[in-house]
Amino acid sequence: MTSLFDLRVPQRIVFCVATCCLLTLLIVSESLAQVDTFEFDTIEQQQRFRQLSNELRCPQCQNANLTGSTGGIAEDLRREVHRMIMEGMTNEEIEQFMFERYGDFIFYRPRLRAETILLWFGPLIFLIIGGFVAYSISRRASNVPDADIELDSSQQARLKEILGPDQS
Amino acid sequence: MNRFKYFIPVVAFLALAVTLWRGLYLNPKELPSVLIDKPMPAFAMNTIDGETVSNTDLPDQIFLLNVWGSYCLPCLVEHPTLMRLSEEGDIPVVGINYKDRDDLALDWLETNGNPFSYSIYDAEGRLGIDLGVYGAPETYLVDANGVIRYRHVAVLDETVWENDFEPAIAELKAETPQ
Structure with missing residues (x-):
């Protein structure tokens, strides 16, 4: 069984740097995922929330979905999606709500229209x-x-x- | 004529290159607004001074709706233009104090000057979402019937005013003589 201290100095340095890099990566990816603080009555509502937040784009940050964005508007839109789900609106109604305000841009998969x-x-x-x-x-x-x-x-x-x- | 077909790839390449070249200079942050030619969304809120305000309180003439916040540095950049407009008095400026705190907003107006007829207090950004706002500053041009006619994202400085707003306002005035 070799421990870290059996390694020669250059190897030890490489090992430490690699470990630090991995830890940093873990911490960064952890902090990128937004924590859900919303409460739902059913698992199905929670799944719909996840799905909608993943498929709607944050209008401010351009290339992030609502789930992955820390932008203020993304936070507000997540809150709106939660509110509408709890009010019993369907996914289509929620998507229509977003479309009427932010247009095609809000969808990662835009609707098939003349434009x-x-x-x-x-x-x-x-x-x-x-x-x-x-x-x-x-x-x-x-x-x-x-x-x-x-x-x-x-x-x-x-x-x-x-x-x-x-x-x- | 037969020789012409050898130039087709060159012409196609040039067309594609010019299109993509132009694309480099488009601003991807400027999203087209879906609210153009739609009426102002219905709202019943407070101003930052605590007075109630709704759609019926909006000016009966062409006016600007400016989304601002005390935290917003670009708002300071466009502030002199808004001050000039409010001093001239032709086009009233209504503010939407977007996702801000009313005490900070009032301080900001006291320090820098207040160009707004009044500022709607939208602390949670609800009215902002109805307008399709995604960050301050944004400015909407609303006509006498309360219909949104033009929207500008980012700083409204004198150049933007001359190039974009003045022609848009002239067009509005031409179609509805006041």
């Missing part, structure tokens, strides 16, 4: 264009007639010269 249609199908359109280009290039490559790659007499002579007299 968001390019967002939803843009990649597909580019994929189709790319596929079409790739297809037409490969078709053209396989359609080159054999006659075009036949050599004329001077090229034949040069080929023979390169390959040497034994080949014909």
Whole structure:
């Protein structure tokens, strides 16, 4: 059984630094998760709260959901989500409430509307264009007639010269 | 004509490059407001002076609704512009004291000057959520019928006033002669 003190000094330093890094990581990730201080009547309500807070984006911090954000507005919106769940509103009603105030931005998965249609199908359109280009290039490559790659007499002579007299 | 097709990839590349280049200069913090052309949300609250205030107390003319707080440094930056507007008196400025403490808010107004007709006391940010506010300062332009017509996120300085608000106000005045 080797203890930390059996290790030589450089190894000991590496070990200590690594341990510190790991501890820091643990502490940081611990403090990033927001602590739920809300009370629910049922587990189902709590699960709906978690799900909604995970799927709604914090309008202030841009790339964090309500669960992961410490921003003041995220805190307020979590409180609103809790209030609406306790008042018996459905997920659709809560999402509509958020949409009427913050628009498409509030959803990580935006609704399919005229304004968001390019967002939803843009990649597909580019994929189709790319596929079409790739297809037409490969078709053209396989359609080159054999006659075009036949050599004329001077090229034949040069080929023979390169390959040497034994080949014909 | 046949030779033109060799330029298609170049043209496509240039179009994409220009689009993305422009995208670099867009401000991702400026979210489009869904409340444009919608009436002010209904509210019945107190001012920071403790008087009751609701939709019927809003000015019957074009006015600004400015979201501010004593903790908010950018609010100090736009403060001179709001002071100038309130001294000129053409466009009243109504404040929303957003997620603040009323004593701190009153101190702030006493120290820096008060450009607001009154400030609605929104300590919990409820009215802010109804307006789609996500942080002070934000400024809304509301018309005589109480309909929100324009919204500006972040500092409202003289440049923003000239470039964004003056044209918007001129447009409003043109459609409803007062």
